[in-house]
Amino acid sequence: MMTVGYQRVSRRSPCGICGKPDWCSTTRDHRITFCARSATDADRISSSGWGVFYREIRHVPHPVYSLQRKQPRSSKPNALAPVEIRDKVYKELIRFSPLFDHISLLSEEWVSPDQYLSRYGMLPKSAQRRQRLAQSIDDALAKKGARVRALRGVPGFWRTSNGRLQVGGNYDYADDLLLIPFIGSNGLIQACQLKAIGKNSRTSPKYSWLSSIRQRDGCGPGTPLHYEGAIGFKGKTIETVLVTEGALKAATCQSFLPDRYVVGNSGVATSHREIVKAARKKALEIAFDADCFTNPHVARALASLVASRVSEQQFLSCEQPTRILKWDKRFKGIDDALIAGATVHYLDVPEWLKLLTPECFDAASHQLADISPSK
Numbered sequence: 001m002m003t004v005g006y007q008r009v010s011r012r013s014p015c016g017i018c019g020k021p022d023w024c025s026t027t028r029d030h031r032i033t034f035c036a037r038s039a040t041d042a043d044r045i046s047s048s049g050w051g052v053f054y055r056e057i058r059h060v061p062h063p064v065y066s067l068q069r070k071q072p073r074s075s076k077p078n079a080l081a082p083v084e085i086r087d088k089v090y091k092e093l094i095r096f097s098p099l100f101d102h103i104s105l106l107s108e109e110w111v112s113p114d115q116y117l118s119r120y121g122m123l124p125k126s127a128q129r130r131q132r133l134a135q136s137i138d139d140a141l142a143k144k145g146a147r148v149r150a151l152r153g154v155p156g157f158w159r160t161s162n163g164r165l166q167v168g169g170n171y172d173y174a175d176d177l178l179l180i181p182f183i184g185s186n187g188l189i190q191a192c193q194l195k196a197i198g199k200n201s202r203t204s205p206k207y208s209w210l211s212s213i214r215q216r217d218g219c220g221p222g223t224p225l226h227y228e229g230a231i232g233f234k235g236k237t238i239e240t241v242l243v244t245e246g247a248l249k250a251a252t253c254q255s256f257l258p259d260r261y262v263v264g265n266s267g268v269a270t271s272h273r274e275i276v277k278a279a280r281k282k283a284l285e286i287a288f289d290a291d292c293f294t295n296p297h298v299a300r301a302l303a304s305l306v307a308s309r310v311s312e313q314q315f316l317s318c319e320q321p322t323r324i325l326k327w328d329k330r331f332k333g334i335d336d337a338l339i340a341g342a343t344v345h346y347l348d349v350p351e352w353l354k355l356l357t358p359e360c361f362d363a364a365s366h367q368l369a370d371i372s373p374s375k
Helices: 083-096 099-105 114-119 127-143 247-256 272-278 296-316 334-340 349-354 358-367
Strands: 006-008 025-027 032-035 051-054 121-123 157-159 165-167 177-183 189-196 207-209 240-245 261-265 283-287 322-326 345-347
Touching: 083 127, 083 177, 083 189, 099 114, 127 165, 177 247, 240 247, 240 272, 247 261, 247 334, 261 272, 272 296, 283 296, 296 322, 296 358, 322 349, 345 349, 349 358
Parallel strands: 240 261, 240 283, 283 322
Antiparallel strands: 006 025, 025 032, 032 051, 121 177, 157 165, 177 189, 189 207, 322 345
C-alpha cells in the first residue's frame, strides 16, 4: 500500500493555489494542495477552513462520495448566472428534495432551530435520481417562464456527454447529503454547500460545495459569505455584526441573538473582505470555534481578519469595537454553547492575544505586526 507524504511549501516550491511560500502544504506528488489563504472553488474545505484542491484525479482520502470513474472536464467554466436565477434554481431543488423527507437521517449533532428546517434540502445519493431531479427543475422553471439554458451558470448543474442535465457528480454517493443554502446580502440563495450526516458524518469531509466547475457547461460557486441577517435580523438598525463559521452556526446564532446581524463564512480563512465590508462602521463580534485559542491556523486566520478590519477602520478614521467571543471550552462551537446556555465572554483583541498558546500567539502576532489593534 502506498503511503502519501505531505510537505510544506517553500520559496523553491510555492503553493500552486495562492503562490505564497509559507503556511500551505501539498502531498509529495503534488496531486493534493492544502491552501491556507484561498478556498475559492476548492474541492472541499478542511475543518480549519483551508481549501483542499485535487489535481488530475477526483479522489478524496475519506470521501463523502464513492468516486469510481473519472469525470469529463470543461476546458473553461461558465460565468455565474445572475443571483436571481441561481435563487430560483436552488429553491426548486429544495422544493423537489426537501429535508423533511429525510428527517430520520439527522444525527444528534443537528443544532439548527426546528423552524429553519424547511430551508434545507437533501441531495440524493443516486446519480440517476439526481439526473431526474435536474430535469424536473428545468421543466418546472420552463412552465414558470424562467427557463435557464441548460441551467448554465448555476454551480452544481451541468450536461453529461450524452446531453442530459445532471446535478452533482455523475456517480452514486455513499449517502444522501444535506443541502445548505448560502444566502446573499439581498436574501437570495447564491450557492449551496453539502454536508454528510448520519452514519458517514464522522468519516467524511465535513463540508463541500455543490459545484460543477470541472464539468461540461459547469461552474463553481467561489467562497461566498452567508448573510443570515438578511432573513433573520429583527432589530431596527444594524449596530453589531457577528461572524461565525458556516451557515448552520449562523442560523443558530441568529435565533439566539436576534439583535445581531449574523454572517457565516465557509472557513476561517475565507471571505474576510466581505466580512469587513458587512461590519463597516459597526461593531464586529468574531465567534469562530473554541480552537481559535489553541490552533495556530485558526488563530492566524482570525488575526488576519482583525488586521483587515483595523486597516479599514484606520483608513476611514472609524473606531467601532472588535470583539472575540469566548465560552466554556467543553463546547466547540458558539452554537453548542448557546444551546447549552453557557456564558459567553466578549474579549478585545489584546485580551484574546493574552489567552493564546505560544504557537498561536506567534501566528497571530505575525498577522498583526503592522497594526496596533486596541479595539
